[in-house]
Amino acid sequence: MTDYLMNAWYMGAWCNEVTEKPMSRRLLGVNTLFYRKTDGTVVALRDRCPHRFAPLSKGKVINDQIQCPYHGLVFDGTGQCVANPITSDTRIPEAVRVQRFPVVEQSNIVWFWPGDPAKCDTSPIPQFPYLSDNMTYKHVYGLTPVKAHFELETDNLMDLSHVDMVHPGFSGVFNKTSKYTAGRNGNTVFSNWVTTDAKNAPVMEQTSFPTNGAPIDQWLEMSWQPPGAMYLEVAVTRTGEPRSAGYSLKSVHILTPETEHDTHYFWSAAIYSHEHVPLDLFRAGFNNAFDFEDKPMIEAVAAEMGDEIDLLSMKPLLLRSDAGSVLARRVLKELIAKEKQEYYQYDRVG
Ligand code: FES
Ligand SMILES: [Fe+2]
Known part of the structure; x- marks a missing residue:
């Protein structure tokens, strides 16, 4: 349970x-x-x-x-x-x-x-100020229901090494230079990739950042705050140029359990106001990725796990690229344990 x-x-x-x-x-x-x-x-x-x-x-x-x-x-x-x-x-x-x-x-x-x-304390509310910046950005919003425990969806987002296999539109960027780092700052966990001298992703090539086949450098930076709020920035620039000369795509991914076997996956992404990419096309791209690429995979994993919801208790193979998702699970577990301890202490005193 x-x-x-x-x-x-x-x-x-x-x-x-x-x-x-x-x-x-x-x-x-x-x-x-x-x-x-x-x-x-x-x-x-x-x-x-x-x-x-x-x-x-x-x-x-x-x-x-x-x-x-x-x-x-x-x-x-x-x-x-x-x-x-x-x-x-x-x-x-x-x-x-x-x-x-x-x-x-x-x-x-x-x-x-x-x-x-x-x-109730409002200080830990995750802050995403760019979401209300309607001058700089045009936003799309979505809600994808997923038949899986919400931490399986967290795993998916905190481990973007699945992008090449699962998302053809964003694929082809990872290469031998790809470097992964994960870590924890307080209760925030980050999970980042840097790749240099890479092939531009088809979606970027066709929409916001065409390079006509020229190589790119890419930063994938995902951060997680408990219990399930994530912010992703994908930055690309032509290889050798500073990051500030390139393009960045911001998105939020927030998970709320519906039940222990179902998740509300709220997502939003933004393009710059001056871009001519049709917003409907942009929305459809994200919708496709989350509803028809990630969701079936995560639901298949959940179905394979059956009634079990604690993936780590099933002793899965862990790769280096799992570090961020495992850290996020650990932080959440710690917070739940602390909350329970406080509850029982209070109970005993009370
Ligand atoms: S008044 Fe609500 S169930 Fe009777
Ligand atoms: Fe994905």
Whole structure:
């Protein structure tokens, strides 16, 4: 069974997915209801009425409050029950409430905190300021459902040595000069490749950085923050030219468990505003890579593992290029162990 890190920020949605209409999403095994109030703020509640467990998301938002579709109890944005239309007794006990999740909107992302609200701390929210820079960049956004434990998707992203085999559009760059480094800085893990004097990738050649066959140098720099937020910068330049003279492609990859066997893979990538690459074509390229190239491979791995979700417990062969993904798994494990220890200490004292 998965132990999730609970006191942490997970991505619940892209901002534009949350409107004044209720939206339900299963997150860490819990159906979660999102809606936007008239002042623009986002509400996240457990999508289960405490009375007979009807999904509140099937109800209506009226005056910033959600009405259960079964017997009509009304809950406000804090989860407190504020009305019962079928009784003349207007006293509603304080205890009649739905679990509320703290929410922060930042750079187009709705983050939610599934753990103890008293421990909610906004400082570890991963920062991706380029996502809200609409002057410099044009962005595309996606959400790919993957039938696999979210750490298998983390492995895929933290080990980009699969690119040559799995992504023909980006293939052909790795060569004998390719150097890999991985490391940890606090709870952030990086996983980087540098390749020199390489063949340009077909996608770069045909779109943002054509070199007409001239060789390139490439930097692949992926960083991970717990529990599952990654930022990738792919930089290319003509061989021998400074990196600043070339091109860079930025993307974020954020994983939130739906269940222990299913993952919400949120992704976004950006081209520069002045580029003439059609945005639809750019979006389709990413969509194709994640939905039709990575996803089938990761799902096949998950299917092969069956009910087991802890890859390392199955003693896989580890290569040097696995260092980043193994480090990310280790950091997450440490954080979960620390959280459990704190919980039990508190429990004993309390
Ligand atoms: S199930 Fe919601 S009011 Fe009865
Ligand atoms: Fe991939």
